[in-house]
Structures are given as C-alpha cells and as structure tokens.
Amino acid sequence: MASSRTRARKLAREKLDRQLARRADVTRRNRRIRAGVGAGLSVILVGLGATWLLGGFDAKPEPAAAPVQCVWxxxxxxxxxxxxxxxxxxxxxxxxxxxxxxxxxxxxxxxxxxxxxxxxxxxxxxxxxxxxxxxxxxxxxxxxxxxxxxxxxxxxxxxxxxxxxxxxxxxxxxxxxxxxxxxxxxxxxxxxxxxxxxxxxxxxxxxxxxxxxxxxxxxxxxxxxxxxxxxxxxxxxxxxxxxxxxxxxxxxxxxxxxxxxxxxxxxxxxxxxxxEQPPATTPSSTPAATPSTKS
CATH class of the missing domain: 2.40.100.10 (Cyclophilin-like)
Incomplete structure (x- = not known):
C-alpha cells in the first residue's frame, strides 16, 4: 500500500516537472521573440531618426516653372x-x-x-x-x-x-x-x-x-x-x-x-x-446704358 502511494507521488512529481519545463521553454521563446521585435524596432527608430535629421521628411520644393518666353x-x-x-x-x-x-x-x-x-x-x-x-x-x-x-x-x-x-x-x-x-x-x-x-x-x-x-x-x-x-x-x-x-x-x-x-x-x-494684387473693381457711378443707334 505504501509503495503504491510512493509511485503515485513520483508520477505526479514527474508530471509537474514536465509542465514546469514546458512553461520555462515557452517563457524563453517569448523572451527571444520580444528581444527580436525590440531589436527590429530599435533599428527602425534609428533609421527614422537619421532620415529626420537628414531632412528626409521635409516638404520637397515644387519644381520651378519654366520662365515665360514670348514669341513676337x-x-x-x-x-x-x-x-x-x-x-x-x-x-x-x-x-x-x-x-x-x-x-x-x-x-x-x-x-x-x-x-x-x-x-x-x-x-x-x-x-x-x-x-x-x-x-x-x-x-x-x-x-x-x-x-x-x-x-x-x-x-x-x-x-x-x-x-x-x-x-x-x-x-x-x-x-x-x-x-x-x-x-x-x-x-x-x-x-x-x-x-x-x-x-x-x-x-x-x-x-x-x-x-x-x-x-x-x-x-x-x-x-x-x-x-x-x-x-x-x-x-x-x-x-x-x-x-x-x-x-x-x-x-x-x-x-x-x-x-x-x-x-x-x-x-x-x-x-x-x-x-501683386489686382485693385478692387470700382463700380460705375451710373448704370451702363444701352446706346442709341444713329438718328
């Protein structure tokens, strides 16, 4: 009877050890993933910062219009x-x-x-x-x-x-x-x-x-x-x-x-x-009349 209880406790302990080992393994994998993501984000942030410092996000100037050439x-x-x-x-x-x-x-x-x-x-x-x-x-x-x-x-x-x-x-x-x-x-x-x-x-x-x-x-x-x-x-x-x-x-x-x-x-x-700006139109002091034809 005693030997049966001892064997049961041993099996339970082995099961618990396996569960703890799996949890530890999952924790290590998650840490590696988080570390990889963090490193990737660090690289991206460094790149964005360098781009900003070098003016990469500045508005690009519009290309200058070609000067007018009049042909007479x-x-x-x-x-x-x-x-x-x-x-x-x-x-x-x-x-x-x-x-x-x-x-x-x-x-x-x-x-x-x-x-x-x-x-x-x-x-x-x-x-x-x-x-x-x-x-x-x-x-x-x-x-x-x-x-x-x-x-x-x-x-x-x-x-x-x-x-x-x-x-x-x-x-x-x-x-x-x-x-x-x-x-x-x-x-x-x-x-x-x-x-x-x-x-x-x-x-x-x-x-x-x-x-x-x-x-x-x-x-x-x-x-x-x-x-x-x-x-x-x-x-x-x-x-x-x-x-x-x-x-x-x-x-x-x-x-x-x-x-x-x-x-x-x-x-x-x-x-x-x-x-630079056109003057405001000055209204006529009198309404424009339709002219008469030759009498």
Missing part, C-alpha cells in the same frame, strides 16, 4: 501698310505674377485697368512696351459694339481701320475662361453651348489679330468661346466707357454703324508693372 511674330508691313514698325518687346525676363496698373487717359476721362501678368504675360508686356513707345498717344477708340449681346469699345489701332497695330503679333494666351473665380477677369459659363459671358469691365484682345488693339466690355456680354484673349479688368472709371456708349454711334468709313458718336481720343497710356 513679325508681320509684313508692305502687305499691310496700317502696321507701324516699332521694334518688339523682350522675349524673356518678363513679369509673370500679379498685375500691372494701366492708366488709360481718354479725352473724356481716365480709366484704370489691372493687366493680368500671371495669365497673360505676353499681352501685358506688349501693351506696356507700346505705351512706353507712345504708340497709343493721340489715337482714336474707333469701334463701339452694342448689338447681339456684345457691348464693347475697341481701341489701340493708330489707323482706326481695325487692321492696324505694331509690326508683330503674338500667340493666344487666356482664351479659355479661368477656373479660379478670383482671377482677373472672371467670365462665367453661358447657358448657350459654345458661348461665355464676359463680365462688365473685362479687357480683351482679338487673338492673332494685332499686338496692340484692346477691347473694353462696358456691360456683361455673351461672346463666342475662345474668340477673345483676356488681358485684364477695369479697376476704375468704367462709367467713362458707359457714357461713351450711351452717346451712340455713327457710320464709319466703311458705312458700318460702329463708330462712337463722340470722338474718343486716347491722350496717353501709362503702365506700371509689378502690382
């Missing part, structure tokens, strides 16, 4: 005698940000325009260059539109024929409405497919027509998409243009009823480049 396309002055040779602006090193402040002094008052150097740097450079050459001085604003949803005054052709300008032209720039509603100017999509509404005060040029002629829209106008290259926004004196329009039109040399009834002369044009 020479025109045949013998084929078109209304073109005036005045040289050409620089092709590079032009202002590409902000706006340029243009003061258009007319015989009826002064109009201020913010030329868009960011979206139309070549157009702004051309107008500024020609202003410095007194190209616009003592020239007429020769065409007034007030039909088919278009309300505009056209200036900048010394010959007043619509064919004149400097002896160069340049490529289209902002002919598609800008996506940024804060851009200058800011046209809006029209309900009619293929057209866009240009807001009152928009200043534009006719693409590939002339390096000098510009058009001021004195009322919201619905125009063909892409017909005009946008160059700026009237920032003061829009009421001066509205009064010119209200006086009506007479026949021009070709018999078209588009010449402003009041003889509108550009006395001087001055352009000061480099304004």
């Amino acid at each position: 396309q020479e025109q045949n002055t013998e084929a078109n005698t209304d073109l005036k040779p005045v040289g050409a602006p620089a092709t590079s090193g032009l202002a590409e940000t902000g706006t340029a402040a243009m003061t258009l002094t007319l015989s009826t008052g002064a109009v201020q325009v913010a030329l868009d150097q960011a979206n139309s740097p070549c157009a702004a450079a051309s107008i500024g260059y020609l202003a410095g050459k007194q190209f616009y001085d003592n020239t007429s604003c020769f065409e007034l539109q007030h039909a088919k949803d278009v309300y505009s005054l056209r200036c900048g052709d010394p010959s007043a024929s619509g064919k004149g300008g400097p002896s160069y032209t340049f490529a289209n720039e902002l002919t598609i409405p800008p996506a940024d509603p804060a851009a200058s100017p800011s046209p809006s999509a029209s309900a009619d497919a293929g057209t866009v509404t240009l807001k009152a005060g928009t200043v534009a040029m006719l693409p590939n027509v002339s390096g000098s002629q510009f058009i001021i829209f004195y009322k919201d106008s619905k125009v063909e998409m892409g017909k005009y290259s946008l160059v700026g926004q009237v920032s003061g004196g829009l009421d001066i243009i509205s009064k010119i329009a209200a006086a009506g039109t007479v026949a021009n040399a070709s018999g078209e009823d588009t010449k402003p009834k009041s003889d509108v002369k550009i006395q001087t044009v001055a352009v000061v480049p480099g304004t």
Whole structure:
C-alpha cells in the first residue's frame, strides 16, 4: 500500500516537472521573440531618426516653372501698310505674377485697368512696351459694339481701320475662361453651348489679330468661346466707357454703324508693372446704358 502511494507521488512529481519545463521553454521563446521585435524596432527608430535629421521628411520644393518666353511674330508691313514698325518687346525676363496698373487717359476721362501678368504675360508686356513707345498717344477708340449681346469699345489701332497695330503679333494666351473665380477677369459659363459671358469691365484682345488693339466690355456680354484673349479688368472709371456708349454711334468709313458718336481720343497710356494684387473693381457711378443707334 505504501509503495503504491510512493509511485503515485513520483508520477505526479514527474508530471509537474514536465509542465514546469514546458512553461520555462515557452517563457524563453517569448523572451527571444520580444528581444527580436525590440531589436527590429530599435533599428527602425534609428533609421527614422537619421532620415529626420537628414531632412528626409521635409516638404520637397515644387519644381520651378519654366520662365515665360514670348514669341513676337513679325508681320509684313508692305502687305499691310496700317502696321507701324516699332521694334518688339523682350522675349524673356518678363513679369509673370500679379498685375500691372494701366492708366488709360481718354479725352473724356481716365480709366484704370489691372493687366493680368500671371495669365497673360505676353499681352501685358506688349501693351506696356507700346505705351512706353507712345504708340497709343493721340489715337482714336474707333469701334463701339452694342448689338447681339456684345457691348464693347475697341481701341489701340493708330489707323482706326481695325487692321492696324505694331509690326508683330503674338500667340493666344487666356482664351479659355479661368477656373479660379478670383482671377482677373472672371467670365462665367453661358447657358448657350459654345458661348461665355464676359463680365462688365473685362479687357480683351482679338487673338492673332494685332499686338496692340484692346477691347473694353462696358456691360456683361455673351461672346463666342475662345474668340477673345483676356488681358485684364477695369479697376476704375468704367462709367467713362458707359457714357461713351450711351452717346451712340455713327457710320464709319466703311458705312458700318460702329463708330462712337463722340470722338474718343486716347491722350496717353501709362503702365506700371509689378502690382501683386489686382485693385478692387470700382463700380460705375451710373448704370451702363444701352446706346442709341444713329438718328
């Protein structure tokens, strides 16, 4: 009887020893795993720290945009005698940000325009260059539109024929409405497919027509998409243009009823480049009236 109890206690002790051995083995394995994980994390943390110290997490600078290169396309002055040779602006090193402040002094008052150097740097450079050459001085604003949803005054052709300008032209720039509603100017999509509404005060040029002629829209106008290259926004004196329009039109040399009834002369044009933000648009002191036709 005693020997049976002794054998049972021995078997129980051996079982307990085996359980303790297995537990010790599991504990050793877990320690090795934790040690391996800790070592791996240490390596990762050291690597991340070194990357941080070396600037690896710093924001990467945006690649610099290529500088604007304007191509001034020479025109045949013998084929078109209304073109005036005045040289050409620089092709590079032009202002590409902000706006340029243009003061258009007319015989009826002064109009201020913010030329868009960011979206139309070549157009702004051309107008500024020609202003410095007194190209616009003592020239007429020769065409007034007030039909088919278009309300505009056209200036900048010394010959007043619509064919004149400097002896160069340049490529289209902002002919598609800008996506940024804060851009200058800011046209809006029209309900009619293929057209866009240009807001009152928009200043534009006719693409590939002339390096000098510009058009001021004195009322919201619905125009063909892409017909005009946008160059700026009237920032003061829009009421001066509205009064010119209200006086009506007479026949021009070709018999078209588009010449402003009041003889509108550009006395001087001055352009000061480099304004970082466009001036706030000054509202017209009087509502723009639809001009009367020739009586």
